[in-house]
Amino acid sequence: MKLHSYYANIKDSWILADLVHIPTFMIPFLLICYITGGNLKEYGFNLNEEKFFTHKRMVTVGVFFGILLSLRYILQIAWHTPLVIPHTVTVLNIVGNMTFQWIIVGISEETMFRGLIQTYLRTGSLLTTIIIHNTIFGTHLTIGYAIYWILGS
Template sequence: MNQIKFKLTPIFKMLGVTVLVAIIIIAIHIWFKSHPYKYSWILADLFHIPQFLIPFLMICYLSKGKLKEYGFNLNEESFFTHKRMAIIGVSFGILMSLRYIPQVVGHTLLDIPYPVTLANVLGNMSFQWIVVGISEETMFRGLIQTYLMKNLDGYIKIFGHDLHIGTVLGAVFWGGFHFINILIMPLRAVIFLLYLQQE
């Protein structure tokens, strides 16, 4: 482990952003809990709007409009060109949808909590293929990890690799943030825990 210069201010700033976004998402969940809704992907999109918007506005402010400093470099060609990334994204989406093949082949009814319409199918695809990636990457890799890497020094060796402390803390923030799912999706959390006990 290299010498790490621990500055608490940058860490608390990013923790504050994470907590603010989490509170807004929980508030959206509470607001819609008592309202009937058919289209779960619309609610999922609403959850991800603050996760993109707040970090993006902070990036605009911190970079003084130079978004490239925080990873927004659409005009640059790199090893992973945008076409390649789009192909990887679509391939991954198709791969994830293969989990339904056993039910389809076995003529088992799929448990889908909303009407299977073209709008719902396209809405869910756009959410899973586009919205999740853009919002999470903007918040965690774009803002939190980049900001911490700019403001903290030092590396931690993990499995033989030197990882910047900003990367490690960004991963911790990302993992911790996803515990919000227990609050906004309690039934899934209970089912998951029961499943683990059966294994």
């Protein structure tokens, strides 16, 4: 079976990554809306923050990390080193990759793990939360957790 030419263009590009990460955001977000009955503040969505502060902070952090992550390619371009990029370099692919790395990944992962899983776990006992959290995320139970659990209960 011959693959269509459009498949060859998007095979390793940001489009497929977006198609995976957008449902990774939507499914937990809809679950959070269902669980809270629409009260998103219970799960850490801060809708009353001053917009200037939030927008200024997000732009600053986004530009900083965007430049930091782009240093690999900037240095290669400046020194005329050949780049290994799995798809064609076009303005659309550059903008698509930047929006994917800067926006889509962060929102989907924060909604899934910090928003849904960690907030839901915090509603139970602290010890159960620590054990389940460590099992899911592969971290070990440290003495700090144990002391916090003993003093907090």
